Amino acid sequence: MFHLPAKPRMSLLKVSNVTxxxxxVKAIDNASFELREGEILAMIGPNGAGKTSLLNCISGFYKPQEGQIFFRNEEITRKKPHIIARKGIARTFQNVELYGGMTTLDVIMSGRHIHYKCNPIFSGLYFIKGRDEEIKHREKVEEIIDFLDLQQYRRKVVSTLPYGIQKRIELGRALALEPQLLLLDEPMGGLSFEEKEDMAVYVLEINEDLGISILLIEHDMGFVMDISDRIVVLDRGRVIASGTPDEVKDDPRVIQAYVGEG
Known part of the structure; x- marks a missing residue:
């Protein structure tokens, strides 16, 4: 039977000659790579390679001195973080950044802020409209809680919960922004083996079931090799290799960066 060739994936994110x-000190040195729609792209490299710095440039926390960053063919290089979030990029952090005194429900709800149309004054004047909008946002949050199996923690104060659950809550808050691109900074960091397996399933389901493209930083190479479509390797701020997991794992430049000479 005749099959049409698969359509090439369109470019979603393009990093061009960023320094x-x-x-x-150059944290990032003339780095370039591309992420395509619908894929999971992993960014790996030794400690101090510039991975988180590059993620901070993409999300607007750092402003590179040179180069350009494009999202859906629109330059976002020096836009503010909240503008970038509104355009469809959400992220998690290497160290969990949550409001510890809030419940799981409220923390994830805080990720809906960019979607609110009623300001506080308008909501006070037009109570019913503000209430209806609140209900719609809460329905979205409940869907995320169900998706990430957080039902039993929904009314728990976040600071009292285990670290692995807090990681999942932070992921939920990022999903509440309804991103097209999700940036994950070491989602496996500090997790047990069982928690890592659960996180791997969630990442795959976010990509495959929700259709969200993912750029992740991770040191767990088994996880990276299992779920990534492609891999970009950084060393001392430079991109030294890119390709499929099979292409990257045997690249002598990658082996040297991790193991050293000999």
């Missing part, structure tokens, strides 16, 4: 300096 970031802190004083005389």
């Amino acid at each position: 970031l300096k802190f004083g005389g």
Whole structure:
């Protein structure tokens, strides 16, 4: 039977010749790569390679001195973080960044802020409209809680919960923004083996079932090799290799960066 060839995936994110300096130190050195719609792209490299710095440039926390970053063919290089979030990019952090005194429900609800149309004054004047909008947002949050199996923690104060659950809550808050691109900074960091397996399933379901493209930083190479479509390798701020997991794992430049000479 005749099959049409698969359509090539369109470019979603393009990083072009980005350089970031802190004083005389180059955290990122002329880095370029591309992420396509619908894929999971992993960014790996030794500690200090510039991975989180590059994620911070994409999400607007850092402003590179050179180069350009495009999202859906629109330049976002020096836009503010909340503008970038509104355009469809959400992220998690290497160290969990949550409002510890709030419940799981409220923390995930806080991720809906960019979708609110009624300001506080308008909601006070037109109570019913504000209430109806609140109900719609809460329905979205409940869907995320069900998706991430957080039902038993929904009314629990976040600071009292295990670290692995907090990681999942942070992921839920990012999903509440309804992103087209999700940036994950070491989603496996600090998790047990069983928690890592659960996180791997959630990442795959976010990509396959929700259709969200993913750029992730991770040191767990088994996880990276199992779920990534492609891999970009950084060393000392430079992109030294890119390709499929099979292409990257045997690249002598990657082996040297991780293991060293000999």
